[in-house]
Amino acid sequence: MMIALLCFASLVVPALGSDAPCHNTGGTCQDDHLHCSGGYVSGLCSGGTHRRCCTSHSSSGTDSGMCSNVKIYSRATWGARHPKSVTTMHTPASLFFVHHTEGSFCHDFTSCAAQARGIQNYHMDSRGWSDVGYSFLVGEDGAVYEGRGWHHVGAHTQGYNSRGFAASVMGSYMHRKPNDAALNAIKNLIQCGISHGYITSSYHLYGHRDVGSTDCPGDALYHEIRTWPHYSFVKP
Ligand SMILES: [Zn+2]
Secondary structure, three states: OOHHHHHEEEEEEOOOOOHHHHHOOOOOOOOOOOOOOOOOEOOOOOOOOOOOEOOOOOOOOOOOOOOOOOOOHHHHHHHHOOOOOOOOOOOOOEEEEEEEEOOHHHHHOHHHHHHHHHHHHHHHHHHHOOOOOEEEEEEEOOEEEEEOOOEEOOOOOOOOOOOOEEEOOOOOOOOOOOOOOHHHHHHHHHHHHHHHOOEEEEEEEEHHHHHOOOOOHHHHHHHHHHHOOOEEEOOO
């Protein structure tokens, strides 16, 4: 109520749930489940963790508006640390790998973003990598969380990182597959990559276990992707 009164006082006419300007920068504070045409940035709004600054421009290479078919949260939106170094990815790539994180499941932005930050911390601080390893993380909220993105080589699939992208679904999928929202997010992310020239239209899809000694991406998720049209039974 206080916020609404402030809006009237300052003659701002906001959309519902969108009001105060962000601290020290352009953009508008709004509830983070609302559409933002640019990117969300944490720490610039008062009123709780669900209040984020919607800026007009994404601060990283991937932005939510790039693909209308899938919600992609930029690194800035989920609160990623800056990479220690980057290696440019040469595209289009012809391989796409599916992983799982073997961590907790998440079903909303707040918990999925926290998961993503934890995974990045683990990869950077415990594994000593330059950044979160995956190209993208996927939550059962049906959203994609930008990792190294389309422009940088990842650290996800040993021997193939410079030849392919990887999406890792947050959670452990040995005994059940991810929900349809997450599965559709992967499919739509790949279509997005093809439409922007990052992935070849004749790409080959694999599970991590196809090229490494691991049970990733879990039995249930692995059996699911083997039914997808681009899954390749021939090793890359
Ligand atoms: Zn894996």
